Amino acid sequence: MSIIVQNISKSYNKAKAVEAITFEVKEGELFGLIGPDGAGKTTIFRILTTLLLANEGSAIVAGFDVIKDYKAIRDSVGYMPGKFSLYQDLSVEENLTFFATIFGTTIEENYDLIKDIYIQIEPFKTRRAGVLSGGMKQKLALCCALIHKPKVLFLDEPTTGVDPVSRKEFWEMLKRLQQKGITILVSTPYMDEAALCDRIALLQKGSILKIDSPENIIKNYDKVIYDVRTQNMHQLILDLKNYPSQYSVYAFGEYIHYIDKSAGFNPKDLAAYLEKNKHSEIEINISRPTIEDVFMDL
């Protein structure tokens, strides 16, 4: 086991941040903490990177206790905080050199580990980090967190504020790092990224709701979801919410996701109801559930 978290609780001035968190991450696993802002993701990261002390519970990272052996952990993990935290007034290369130096290594020594990523920002290596685009900044931050060849990599919302293309690239990079044997704990508020992890923990209001692989989580979801769409989407939400047997209604991309309470639900009845309420171009199709659907239901 690369990370073992047991019954961790932490509160700030009586406000509970996380409560009774327990999970384990296997060696070489890409594990995701999925949850909205304020779910407690950053708190868990800070406890595991020895920046905060938990009020209760214990945690072990790379075989070291987060309280007793915090120095050993600081030697052997890579951490990329949620906020961009490199030196804005230093160039790309200077940032990387600095982090390599304080970890007692050089860029050359571990170049093959960061090569794939660094090659993309290398053309801008003399540019100040502050003027890089969001995607570039994250790539640089990842390089800096990787430069000392950490055993465990902690990435706190690495793709927040990054464009979709860069996000996709970023996840491809994580997959490649994983193949090099690095354990990765990553957090994200984006549900679509959850499917890219080996296993995920769904987090809300400081508690873990579910831990499993994304496939299992979706497979075990027992309700039928319908994609619904008409010409008047705003009115559609209101009308669906008034449908007697509705279980839940929420916007999902260009569709409204609709779930019914009764087992004998027939989409045709719903279509008739919508027509009566002056909707036209009605589309009702069965949808494949996603992590987000599961999350909405928890």
Add this chain to the structure above:
Amino acid sequence: MKRFIGFVTKEFYHIFRDKRTMFILFGMPIAQIMLFGFAITNEINNVNIAILDKSKDDETHKIIKKIRASEYFNIEQDIVNENQIESVFQKGKVKAVLVFETDFIKNLQTLKQAKVQVITDATDPNMANTIANYVNSILLNYTQEINKNSKASHLIQTQTQLYYNPELKSVFNFVPGVMTIILMLVSAMMTSISITREKELGTMEVLLVSPLKPFQVIIGKVFPYILLSIINATIILLLGFFVFGMPIEGNLFLLAFESVLFITTALSLGILISTVSNSQQTAMMLSLMGLMLPVILLSGFIFPVSSMPMALQIISNIIPAKWFIIIIKAILLKGATINVIWKETLILVGMTVFFIVVSIKKYKIRLE
């Protein structure tokens, strides 16, 4: 060692790339010393005065000539009656009016005394006092001259000698003062700001999760400012020496040692401030309010400590700047050796050790 050099290099990048920091580091010392040296001064020079001479005889003419000849006064205008006194003051043209009584020469010869009235504009009390003193001394001088021939029966003559600063040049007071302020500002404020900046930008989080030990981070942050402060102290002393003729009587090595000691005191205060503040703004306010004001007001730089109320005199003892000003004045003006200033030096050493110990105790190895 490599880590240390890497860290210090990074720190120098920060300093040299930030225009504001560069200005505070190098623009301010020069600007301040020039300001204090040339503009802000207690000496009087070419003060405009007016004369109301009701007698207009040989004797008053001689006195007026003497006053005119001194570089202190510039006779702006002659007025003819008392009503004008108020109006020339109102216009702000002159700082003082000298009134010679009628029959000045006659009174002097027959009654053996004549009167001169000195009226000063006391909106600036220090200035008014100084002017009155200067006029008095010119008149006293003149009286002695005319008494030379006649035998005065009993007379106590004071003979004043001003040691260490015979010309009462205020620069001799300001150079040590400005040096103290600048070293305090650069060392304490700049280090506390640069450490809190890392906290504010989130880079401290990354530094904490690294093999760097807290004291390595601190020393790495502080080291560049030690170098820059030494350069600053040198610039100020050179300016004082070459531009203002400030004497440097004492041993240069002792001077350097005491300066480095005070820089260390200020730096340890800066570190202490950074451990209790989380934002650059707090650090700056704390440095300005907590360090700059006491340095300016209570160190004896501008207001002499001995004329303060007892309570403030006691408080002034805990201000490192007070001791440094005593030390540096003693070295520069009196050529003091360590035998004379060992007590003050020891106090500074004690304060430094205290600040460092408290800082280490307060330094957080985690975020809270």
